[in-house]
Amino acid sequence: MSAPLDVLVVGAGPTGLTLALQAVAHGARVRVVDRRPAALRPSRALIAHARTLEVLRPLGVTGDLLAGADTAPRARLHLGRHEVAVELGELDLPDTAFPHLTFVRQAHVEAVLGEALASRGVTVERGTELVAAVEEPADVAATLRSAGAVEVVHTAAVAGCDGVDSTVRSLAGIGWPGGAARPEVVLADVDLEGALERGVAHVVAGRHGLVFLFALGECAPWRLLATRVVADRLRPGGPGPPVPDDELQGLLDAAGLPVRLTAAPWSERIALQHRLADRFRAGRLFLAGDAAHAWSPAGGQGMNTGVQDAAGLGWRLALVGASSGPERLLDSYSAERRPVAAQLLSMTRLLFWGESATGPLASTLRGVVAPLAAPLAPALLQHRRLVGRGFRLLAQLDQGYRGGAVGGRGSTPHAGRLRPGDRVRDGTVACGGRAVRLHELLARPGVHLLLDRNAPDPAIGPGPLLHLHRLTSSPGRGVVAVRPDGHAGFTSGAVDGELVRWLRSIGAVPAR
Ligand SMILES: Cc1cc2nc3c(=O)[nH]c(=O)nc-3n(C[C@H](O)[C@H](O)[C@H](O)COP(=O)(O)OP(=O)(O)OC[C@H]3O[C@@H](n4cnc5c(N)ncnc54)[C@H](O)[C@@H]3O)c2cc1C
Incomplete structure (x- = not known):
């Protein structure tokens, strides 16, 4: 007898919502649970890449996504005394319908995906968490707990899209090698007084790390993102404590920005880790997104990769099916996506070292070499092909799965x-x-x-x-x-x- 459910999606972040939407669009019976009672939470991701928009396009959501996005973003790089203007709206990417960087809040992405899913008859069951999953001969018996009630559901597959502290990963006994990163990230929504061009992103390279100001705050006009090394290291996972105003002002001062903090209605310290799950599948339990890989925000890869994982898994679980599909096709998801994640782990590690390391080499590169090279930057940025190549890499436009079991x-x-x-x-x-x-x-x-x-x-x-x-x-x-x-x-x-x-x-x- 087949299970009454094809996929139980655990976690309604961008990964789980995309996976659910794609699986439903390909005919699967799907439930989505999330332990968070509320849909809204402060955004972390602010950047979506071209390949992500491409895989979302067949699901009919890109129009709504882009309606709440900036597809012609502008940035100012502050390199010592130099300022360099960067336009990111028309990149040399002729083989995609989205030849631009896209600034979009993660909260908007989640809202659009959640609405699309609801319009297909699937509502996220909030305040409901997965607490157990036991493989039985024909399916998985998954135990869900919500407001004191406990329910056991039978499902052909469990998709663990439940973030870095994944319950599905632990229940599946999948290893999670890697470790914590030394620098942490500070996020804050801030209001500022001073001479700062509005409506553009500011990126400051200083000896202590990078400071970003995006005109994308949710509780105030600016979203501050900074890296720093502190003595009291946090444990990764879960929401971190807020950051006192004087420390936020300290980060802005150290970056040399001529601004005074007038309000900071929200802030958070975030501990980071670099990890990759040993496997993305154990039997009928699958991992996608942050549950399968964790890295720094450098290069804006987490949400993007999670959505692309989901786009690789949702149709397989719907068409191939976890209960009767041939092993090699079910394994092919992990075989395709894990090497991509391993590559990105190395890339984001290197980028994050450049952004945040406080040793003499990285500090000198940011604080001395970058300002010295700044006069060359405008000419370099005119080189559309070179810039386009950089963005192809970030956007994962050249990732492929030659030689895989699906081909x-x-x-x-x-x-x-x-x-x-x-x-x-x-x-x-x-x-x-x-x-x-x-x-x-x-x-x-x-x-x-x-x-x-x-x-x-x-x-x-x-x-x-x-x-x-x-x-x-x-x-x-x-x-x-x-x-x-x-x-x-x-x-x-x-x-x-x-x-x-x-x-x-x-x-x-x-x-x-
Ligand atoms: C500072 C910062 C900036 C970032 N910027 C970018 C960026 O610009 N671009 C980018 O692509 N990425 C970025 N990221 C990464 C991005 O935010 C994450 O990669 C993304 O949220 C991962 O999505 P997810 O759906 O896999 O997991 P999550 O968003 O973590 O969602 C997991 C969900 O699972 C639920 N859950 C957990 N356990 C259970 C359980 N047992 N039962 C039920 N539900 C459960 C949780 O409540 C949660 O809602 C950034 C991250 C940080 C920290």
Whole structure:
């Protein structure tokens, strides 16, 4: 007998909400629980990257997300006595519909995802926590506790999107190697008096660390983010204590900003850690987002990676199914996403060292070398290609999963450059007698078959989660099948039984 639930999502942060939305959009029966009684909490993430917006697009939320975002952000870098203006609105990223950095509050992202989920009939069950999960022969028995009531639910899979202190991770017995970072982060919403250009982000590189001021405060006009090393180290996880006003003013003074703090209605100390779960799956328990990896905010990767993990897992749990899906396909989620997280862990570690370390090398780089190099910065920033490359890396636009277990190739190679696992890049194609951006065609849940101009019709017709597009701009007789997360799944120079077999293997069409 199949479980009455396909996925129990634990945690309604950006990762859990995305996963739930994607799984529901692909036909799964889903419940989402979160131990927090209230939906709203102070935002941590303020930056969304292009790849994140791409994976969210088929879920129909990017319009609402961008309506509450700044897609042409401007920043001022303060390097010693020099100020450098940076425009982040038109980056050299021709293969995405989102060629810009996006400033958006995490709270807005969560609100939009929560509303989209509610519109599909799934309401987050708040004040409800997972306390136990036991694998049984056919499913998982998960114990939920809320306001004194205890309920046992049977589910095919548990998705642990429950943050750095993940209960699912401990219940699954998955190792969590790594350690705490020495510097901590201070976040505060502040009002300031003084000569500071409004409406732009300010980034100050000083000997003691980096200080950011974003015009994105929630309880006051500015959001301050600073790194510092303190004697009384906090334990990572959970909300930290507030920061006294004089210490906040001290951070602004040390950065050399000519401002006086007039109010700080909210502040928090945050201890950081660098960790990576040993596995992202144990049986029918899966990990995604901060439950699977933890790092510093350098480069704005946490929420972005969590959303991208979710976009890799939600459709698998819906289409492949945790109760009957082949092991190698269920394992392929971890096999694809864990190496990405390992790479990001190294990258964010290095970036955070540059931002926050107080040893002589890092302090000299920020406090002496950066100001000396400042006059070169405008010329460097004019180099659109170079800047674009930096943002490709941060946005994870070149991440792919070649050689993975989901990929399939027909007996005749496809003439194009795409290989199974590659991200399908955006670009203009001809389809249905018009020129159209490819990602516009892919902006619906499901698997998309991109048929070459002279390809025969496949033996299997379109359906609610199987879309056919004939690209008359693509010569040949082959096909590329695009997975729901925008990666190529199957490529072939011919349309034949291999395609249908691959579609069956991932549950995109029913098994015979
Ligand atoms: C200072 C700072 C700045 C940052 N800036 C950025 C940025 O610009 N860009 C970016 O991408 N990332 C950024 N991040 C990281 C980002 O905030 C996190 O990576 C993101 O919140 C992770 O989302 P998540 O859904 O995986 O986990 P969380 O947001 O931690 O959500 C987990 C949820 O699970 C719930 N939960 C926990 N245990 C249980 C249980 N047993 N039962 C039920 N519910 C449970 C919790 O209540 C919580 O709501 C920043 C982080 C910090 C600290």
